[in-house]
Amino acid sequence: MENKNFRLLDLKKKMRPGESIIQSLLFISGVLSIFITVAIVYELGKEAWLFFGNPDVTFAKFFGTTTWSPGIGHFGIWPLVTSTLITSIIAMLVSLPLGLAAALFLSEYASPKARSALKPILEILAGIPTVVYGYFALLFMTPLLQRIFGEGVEVYNMLSAGIVMGIMILPLISSMSEDALSAVPRALREGAYAMGATKFETSIQVVLPAALSGIGAALIIGISRAVGETMIVAVAAGSGPNFTFNPFQAAETMTGHIARISGGDLSYNTIDYTSLFAIALMLFLVTLVLNLISQAVINRFRQRYE
Amino acid sequence: MSKTVRSLFFVVVVAMSLLLAACGTPAAETQAVVADPTATQIPVVVEPTVAPTEDPMAMFAPDAVTGDIITAGSSTVFPLSERMAELFQQEGYTGNITVDSIGTGAGFERFCTAGESDISNASRGIKDSEKEACAAIGREPIEFRVGTDALAVVVSAENDFVTALTKEQLGKIFTGQFTTWDQVDAAFPVEAILVYGPGADSGTFDYFNEAVVAPLYLNADGKADVAAGEEALLGLEGAQFSEDDNVLVQGVEGSKYAIGYFGFAYYTENSGALKAVAVEGVEPNQGTVDDGTYPLARPLFIYSDAKILAEKSQVAAFIYFYLSNVNDNIVDVGYFPAPAADLQGAMDAWSTATGQ
Numbered sequence: 001m002e003n004k005n006f007r008l009l010d011l012k013k014k015m016r017p018g019e020s021i022i023q024s025l026l027f028i029s030g031v032l033s034i035f036i037t038v039a040i041v042y043e044l045g046k047e048a049w050l051f052f053g054n055p056d057v058t059f060a061k062f063f064g065t066t067t068w069s070p071g072i073g074h075f076g077i078w079p080l081v082t083s084t085l086i087t088s089i090i091a092m093l094v095s096l097p098l099g100l101a102a103a104l105f106l107s108e109y110a111s112p113k114a115r116s117a118l119k120p121i122l123e124i125l126a127g128i129p130t131v132v133y134g135y136f137a138l139l140f141m142t143p144l145l146q147r148i149f150g151e152g153v154e155v156y157n158m159l160s161a162g163i164v165m166g167i168m169i170l171p172l173i174s175s176m177s178e179d180a181l182s183a184v185p186r187a188l189r190e191g192a193y194a195m196g197a198t199k200f201e202t203s204i205q206v207v208l209p210a211a212l213s214g215i216g217a218a219l220i221i222g223i224s225r226a227v228g229e230t231m232i233v234a235v236a237a238g239s240g241p242n243f244t245f246n247p248f249q250a251a252e253t254m255t256g257h258i259a260r261i262s263g264g265d266l267s268y269n270t271i272d273y274t275s276l277f278a279i280a281l282m283l284f285l286v287t288l289v290l291n292l293i294s295q296a297v298i299n300r301f302r303q304r305y306e
Numbered sequence: 307m308s309k310t311v312r313s314l315f316f317v318v319v320v321a322m323s324l325l326l327a328a329c330g331t332p333a334a335e336t337q338a339v340v341a342d343p344t345a346t347q348i349p350v351v352v353e354p355t356v357a358p359t360e361d362p363m364a365m366f367a368p369d370a371v372t373g374d375i376i377t378a379g380s381s382t383v384f385p386l387s388e389r390m391a392e393l394f395q396q397e398g399y400t401g402n403i404t405v406d407s408i409g410t411g412a413g414f415e416r417f418c419t420a421g422e423s424d425i426s427n428a429s430r431g432i433k434d435s436e437k438e439a440c441a442a443i444g445r446e447p448i449e450f451r452v453g454t455d456a457l458a459v460v461v462s463a464e465n466d467f468v469t470a471l472t473k474e475q476l477g478k479i480f481t482g483q484f485t486t487w488d489q490v491d492a493a494f495p496v497e498a499i500l501v502y503g504p505g506a507d508s509g510t511f512d513y514f515n516e517a518v519v520a521p522l523y524l525n526a527d528g529k530a531d532v533a534a535g536e537e538a539l540l541g542l543e544g545a546q547f548s549e550d551d552n553v554l555v556q557g558v559e560g561s562k563y564a565i566g567y568f569g570f571a572y573y574t575e576n577s578g579a580l581k582a583v584a585v586e587g588v589e590p591n592q593g594t595v596d597d598g599t600y601p602l603a604r605p606l607f608i609y610s611d612a613k614i615l616a617e618k619s620q621v622a623a624f625i626y627f628y629l630s631n632v633n634d635n636i637v638d639v640g641y642f643p644a645p646a647a648d649l650q651g652a653m654d655a656w657s658t659a660t661g662q
Contacts, residue, residue: 020313020316024316024317027313028316028317067541067543071506072541138556142560154500154560154561155556155560156546239546239553240544240546250546260548260549263408264409264415264505265413265415265507266412266415267415267419267420
């Protein structure tokens, strides 16, 4: 017969005040980042709403024209967006292959001694301030490009800023990719060797696809970093909006423009002031869209190999 | 209460307390209350003493004042103000002097609208709209003429074809009516002109517009249309704008086909890599500025307000030092002295404002 006086001790419902405080604090920390993101988007949206509410500004002008000069009524966002995209694409073209190659070397081919020497040096590259990179681009990379490509290269140009941005992002990509590659279980590699694959074939066709999610995360962070980078492009890419696809020309990016204009003084309700928030919102959207696209591409490739 | 409800309760309580803390009244600035340190002492023996003659300007000596001085404005006047600030500190001033190079317009913004700066550097006269803004916050700007600038139109030292340009040619180059050098003169090479210039916040920009560009755009009354000139200058595709003249120097130095304009001091500092273009056939130098033949000679000013001079004696002391010593240093900085009458007028304005 069941003893009805026996009550099972339900530990889940036991009072543990210390635990619940800690749980709440951790929960708050997690929620805080979401809260901050929402607050930032709200602030951007509020001021950008003032910009779009201005009778001179229409979406047709914003997305349809190609000169940006709010002081005289030109509101086409495209020159800034194309410059940002071109410098970011150049940066990713430089950093992705080189970063992946460095990561592959470090995780698959390097001896432990070489690895322990190379990894800290790559970390140093990550520690260099971006303003130093900017002047490196202006004073070293641009003359180098001028020597290679001749006089068509302007003093301020998107190519040198993009290349140096790639160098800046390289340690980020290689470090994250190398972690992802190292995390791939040895059994996969050994299985490939057992099938007669060479080291290179194993690395490219077995290890790399298995580490794709980590590499994808590195790619997404690299893109976000490239799009949001301010100092390098402010110093080396140009100081006037220019709608061009020629990387040898000077063209100001969204971030560089915000930095230059807000360096002066703007009164609170002028069109120049609210236009900065519209650019910032656009920057946010571009980053978001690029992140989503990268995520979708990574997911598609992931399914094939799993 | 279930665990989830309790956690949510904690979250709400903590979030609300954070919000209240953030939105609450800002902490009042703690005013340091200085107790009177000197106890009055009654002299035991009263002696007749002769009052020593004091230099009335002693109270404005650099080591007699302290505090902070905030100046901001023209990138053209910046090297001059920076030099005077350095000298003032060398003479014993212990406080802080900040000089920001943000453009004349931005400087007036800070002086007249935000009321944050004590002295505004300007490479053009104050506009009526700016005077009104000052009046709205209770400031009445006093103009002090400190020097003269010969606006230098420069090309790279590698440029071997341009030596002289007319004002009309300059206007058309900077507004995009000429896009290649051969349009300016058939003897020049067929290459695109790379334009570098200050942005709309700069007094140099305003001056160039008024003196060179606006006369090309006449309105219905036949007068120079400043707004149309500004629009044409800013609307030029591919032109590089910066309030920081060093960026312009870099740009012009780097290309044979570039052209730019900025204050004379930036040209003299980089005269190895740059070449000054003769405007209307006249080259910029001491002689042509003095006799008025250089067409782009313009005055340099600093502005302040009588109330600031009264409240912050260090600002009054700095301006007195500035006006007394500017002529000894201005040529070294790269500009030209103001006419003696104007400098005296500035000194008189200072005397009136401080009641000396």
